[in-house]
Amino acid sequence: MMNSNEHDLQMRIEHLEHRVRKxxxxxxxxxxxxxxxxxxxxxxxxxxxxxxxxxxxxxxxxxxxxxxxxxxxxxxxxxxxxxxxxxxxxxxxxxxxxxxxxxxxxxxxxxxxxxxxxxxxxxxxxxxxxxxxxxxxxxxxxxxxxxxxxxxxxxxxxxxxxxxxxxxxxxxxxxxxEAANRAKSSFLATMSHEIRTPLNGILGMAQLLAKQECSDAKRMECVRTILTSGNNLLALLNDILDLSKIEANRLELNLLAVQPQRILDEIMTLFSGAAQQKGLRIHAAWVDGEVKAYQVDSLRVKQMLSNLVSNAIKFTDRGSVRIEARSILDESGNCLLEFSVSDTGIGIPKDKQRELFKPFTQVDSSSNRRYVGTGLGLSLVSRFAELMQGKAGFESDEGQGSRFWFRIPTRVDNEIDNTALPSNIDESSQLSNLNLKLKRVLLIASDSVHGANLSAQLKARSIDAFSIDLDDQIPDVIDKDLGFDAIIIESSLENRSLSRLARKIRDLESANRLPRAFIIGISDKQHSDELDTEFEQDIDELLVRPFTIEHLVNVIESHIRLSAALQQKTVICNEEERLFFKNCEGITEILDDLERQLEKNMFTAVEQFNMLQAKVDGSSIASHFVALGKLINDMNFEEAHLQLKLLRERFSETETKETHCGH
The missing domain is CATH 3.30.450.40 (GAF domain)
Structure with missing residues (x-):
């Protein structure tokens, strides 16, 4: 029998053996x-x-x-x-x-x-x-x-x-x-060809026009070629700029009430000729029964459809192209608009379908490819759909044609929402001020060609533009107070000159005690954060080239409508509401952010309004924001922006007036 020492020694040996094995x-x-x-x-x-x-x-x-x-x-x-x-x-x-x-x-x-x-x-x-x-x-x-x-x-x-x-x-x-670098290298090679082609057309036709023996018929043919090539080149550059803006998260949406049938009609007008030249049948239809108006960015929707229809015509040698639009409901019961383009073309091989929506990518990227193009169109369709909180997709079989579609959230907007303005404003009077009044703008243009072109486009849309091109003319025009609805500073000079012109107008207004004019600045800078801070303070709206004339007209008319509403507004708030608004900590910052988001038609305005609602809930001013909340929840951002400006003007005016109103 082992004693305790032997037992301890045996335990230590077993422990050491276990550790050795381990x-x-x-x-x-x-x-x-x-x-x-x-x-x-x-x-x-x-x-x-x-x-x-x-x-x-x-x-x-x-x-x-x-x-x-x-x-x-x-x-x-x-x-x-x-x-x-x-x-x-x-x-x-x-x-x-x-x-x-x-x-x-x-x-x-x-x-x-x-x-x-x-x-x-x-x-x-x-x-x-x-x-x-x-x-x-x-x-x-x-x-x-x-x-x-x-x-x-x-x-x-x-x-x-x-x-x-x-x-x-x-x-x-x-x-x-590595794949992205290869795609971009291929894209640059393709792009150089796509840009040179219309440029060669423009330069060649310009040389023919310069010849004395050029006949009138030949001259008209040259002009048509120059216009076609110029539009193709502009469309190409716009696609590149749009993609860069999306990637930089700087592209803004402009939501308006539009009937989809009107968008389809415009697309048919654009592409019916191209389809007929290839012997294709082309149809466009709203397939949802009753025609209604929906809140969409019609410019971007037309751009998306144009890319899809252009591709459909390009890749279809015989048969037809069909464009359809309908309203559908998603799984949560929300309203969506679906646009689709179907063709009887060559279809897409299964092994190539994964690459379709990638930028700078084409199904056939070989040197002897049959179909030319930049590979940006489908990428822009997908990116625009995502920007609108929607999605894009397709169904295709090789040799059997394709169907491309995109779906975007929206809402029906067939009627004018009377909650957009205070109840005491006479709506018919406001509309008459907007539609019947002769709209006049002062156009300050340093480039006579740009100025003449912009003036002609405004005149075609019932806006009279009074143009000046010299700095020393500004004091005389401002001093006369000719009742301009807006002042447009259109300059091809450096931004410092734009800033100087805007500052000069503000100084003249201050010296002569004139009301603040609505100034629209036009810049070649792509990103507004590159502009002078002082310039941004002196202007009310900044447009960056390239922009559409419709966008400029919308800016002018929105300002006119707001001015008409403010002139007819007679109700102000009582002292209790004024004091609450003045002492409510953080409300100004919330309203500033909300106004910026509404101005840019950003969907985050809904969440921003929830912050505002939490701030004023249960207070004396909460009732003033009910109509605004309805407009924002309905995504009627343009009218909500107008309503918010009216409310802020109302609260700010009470600080200088002693009049009170009842409720």
């Missing part, structure tokens, strides 16, 4: 992991890297199969030990789906009856499914079937797979960057 196992596992790292090929492309990783896992750990699922551009890619590679639409393996959902390791014992290890009764095999994660982000999943590993081995694999995830992510990002 250290030996750890050393073996460590060597195994290091061996697997050595077998990896991190320099090769992503496919060869994954093949080397599977070979390393199976060669070192055994098992009957190793499968890797990984995310790339929103799609799940699959590869396994037997060389199978595919894109997985839906994960059918429950263990893999569980790891994707939980980001946690999953282990399951394996039935060895189906393995080569069935005669080894001492072996206990299992299936391991391990996540590939980078921080909180899951990149993929590795499934290893029928392993003979231990829990200790699993602990060593965890940092190994973290290392694998970093390498795999770097390879995916590198492949994306």
């Amino acid at each position: 250290l030996s196992e750890e050393k073996a596992n460590l060597h195994l992991v290091l061996h697997m790292v050595e077998l990896l090929n991190p320099i090769a492309g992503i496919d060869y890297f994954l093949d080397s990783m599977i070979a390393a896992l199976c060669g070192s750990l055994g098992g009957t199969n190793t499968e890797i699922y990984y995310l790339d551009e929103g799609e799940i890619h699959y590869v396994n030990l037997f060389g199978e590679k595919r894109i997985v639409g839906e994960i059918e393996d429950s263990l893999v789906a569980e790891v994707f959902a939980t980001r946690h390791f999953v282990e399951q014992n394996t039935d060895l009856n189906h393995t080569l290890l069935k005669d080894n009764v001492a072996a206990v095999a299992c299936t391991w499914v391990m996540p590939l994660t980078i921080g909180d982000q899951i990149l993929g999943v590795v499934k290893m079937s029928d392993l003979l590993g231990s829990a200790q081995m699993r602990n060593y694999l965890a940092p190994f797979f973290s290392h694998i995830a970093l390498i795999l992510n770097n390879k995916i990002q590198t492949r994306k960057a």
Whole structure:
């Protein structure tokens, strides 16, 4: 019988033997992991890297199969030990789906009856499914079937797979960057051709016009070619600018009540000639019964449809092109407008469909491609749809034609909303002021060609433009107070000159005690944050080239309507409301942000109004914002912007007036 010393010695020996065995196992596992790292090929492309990783896992750990699922551009890619590679639409393996959902390791014992290890009764095999994660982000999943590993081995694999995830992510990002660079290089080569073509047409026709022997008939033909080439070039440059604005999050929407049928009619007018030249039938129809008006940015919708119809005509040699619009309801019951363009053209191969909506990308990018183009059209359609909180898509079979569509959220707006103005304003009187009054603007243009062109376009839209082009004429015109509805500073000079002209007008107004004029500045700067701060304070509206004449007219008429409403407004608020508004901390900043968002037709105005509502809830001024809230929730941002300006004017006027009103 052992004494206590012998027993203690025996326990220490067993403990040391256990530690030796454990250290030996750890050393073996460590060597195994290091061996697997050595077998990896991190320099090769992503496919060869994954093949080397599977070979390393199976060669070192055994098992009957190793499968890797990984995310790339929103799609799940699959590869396994037997060389199978595919894109997985839906994960059918429950263990893999569980790891994707939980980001946690999953282990399951394996039935060895189906393995080569069935005669080894001492072996206990299992299936391991391990996540590939980078921080909180899951990149993929590795499934290893029928392993003979231990829990200790699993602990060593965890940092190994973290290392694998970093390498795999770097390879995916590198492949994306290389693909983007190739696409942009191809795009620049294509773009140089697309720009040179209309430029050559313009220069060639201009040379013919310069010849004395050019006949009247030939002269008209040259003018038509110059106009066509100029419009094509402008459309191309506008597409590039629009894409850059979207990527910089600087593109603004202008929502107005429009009947979709009118948009379809304009698209038919634009493309019926091109379709007839190719012998194609073209149709456009509103297929939803009653014709209604909806809140949309008609300019962007027409741009999206133009890209789709242009593509449909380009890729259709015989048959027809059909344009349709309808209203539908989404899963939540919200109203959507769906526009679609169907054709009987060449269709799109399945292996090319993933690339369609990417910018700078074309289905056929070969040097001898049959169909020319920049590859921007479909990308802009998709980006515009996303900007409008909608989406774009398509259905196509090679040789069977295509159907492209986009759906955007909207609301019906068939009637004038009387809540947009205070109840005491005579609406008919306001409308008569807007429609019957001769609209006049002062146009200050440093470039006579630009000024004459802009003046002619305004006159065609019933706006009389009084033009001056010299600085010394400004004091005389301002001093006479000729009743201009707006002053437009249209200058091709540097922004400092624009700032100087605007400052000069404000100084003249101050010196002569004249009312503040509504100044619209036109700049060549693409981003307003590049402009002088002083200039932005002196002007009321900034337009950046290129812009449409319709946008300029809308700005002028919106100002006229606001002025008419303010002139007829007689109700002001009582002292209690004025004091609350004046002392309400933070309300001015909330209203400033809300006004900016409404002016730019931003959907975030709904959330911003909720902040305002929480600020004034239960106060004496809460009732003043009820109508404004209805307009914003209905996404009638233009009228909401007008209503907000009226409310702010009302509160500010009470600080200088002693009159009170009842409620």
